[in-house]
């Protein structure tokens with residue numbers, strides 16, 4: 447089966463392409479680096495020729511409110527239009543557990559818009575909502591700086607290994623369209639501030655992590671279970687301590703996207719001001 451992976455050069459996408467190829471599928475990585483741009487439509491018609499399934503695991507290069515909304519709206523509209531023309535029978539997209547509860551965040555308003563377009567389209571679909579990736583924990587610290595300290599809420603979350611995310615997305619891609627949302631998560635629950643502290647300590651990163659009930663996650667207030675998946679979620683196998691021993695855990699994280707630290711910088715300014 448020909449499966450086009452939009453964002454196939456990224457963290458999840460590259461793992462997914464490898465897994466699908468191992469299963470004998472013709473998996474094609476599509477992204478600006480391979481000549482396919484979902485924002486402009488460049489290369490889309492060519493790459494979708496003969497494709498049965500499209501998996502969208504792309505992400506916006508900028509997380510600034512307007513830029514990220516434009517990215518997910520325009521890209522998703524373009525994709526669905528070109529997929530309909532090419533006769534693609536299944537659109538799979540990776541989203542985030544709790545997206546609908548996070549509308550205070552510009553990033554999550556963009557993910558809500560992406561999900562809505564998919565829901566309303568004529569193409570059969572599966573939306574896979576994943577919890578935060580272990581690989582993102584250092585990035586989470588980076589976007590949560592107030593001065594020289596990391597401020598995070600002391601609420602529950604259930605993160606998972608990127609490898610388990612790719613496995614679950616791959617399973618959705620080769621299955622029949624769910625025409626609904628599938629939740630996936632990690633095998634254990636943690637408090638965000640505590641796990642980020644453990645992650646930084648493993649990286650010998652000296653930054654102090656403060657449990658701060660007033661701090662926001664990507665611009666949204668969190669309550670105890672905002673980021674926790676429901677009882678029907680499919681759980682990945684990799685536990686955090688086991689992941690820490692893997693080579694992937696020795697790499698801190700990808701560079702921080704543009705636009706993410708603005709809110710905390712403003713907050714810092716307000717604190718300094720008063």
Ligand SMILES: NC(=O)c1ccc[n+]([C@@H]2O[C@H](COP(=O)([O-])OP(=O)(O)OC[C@H]3O[C@@H](n4cnc5c(N)ncnc54)[C@H](OP(=O)(O)O)[C@@H]3O)[C@@H](O)[C@H]2O)c1
Nearest residue numbers: 453455456457458477478479483484504505541578579582
């Ligand atoms: N971080 C988390 O904890 C988390 C949790 C749950 C779900 N998610 C979701 O997971 C998804 C993937 O995240 P990730 O961390 O794997 O992403 P990533 O490593 O940042 O990769 C992003 C991918 O998007 C591609 N891309 C960027 N602009 C594009 C464009 N105009 N057209 C086509 N492709 C484009 C990039 O291509 P190039 O390499 O060519 O630039 C790259 O392949 C996101 O949708 C995110 O919302 C993330």
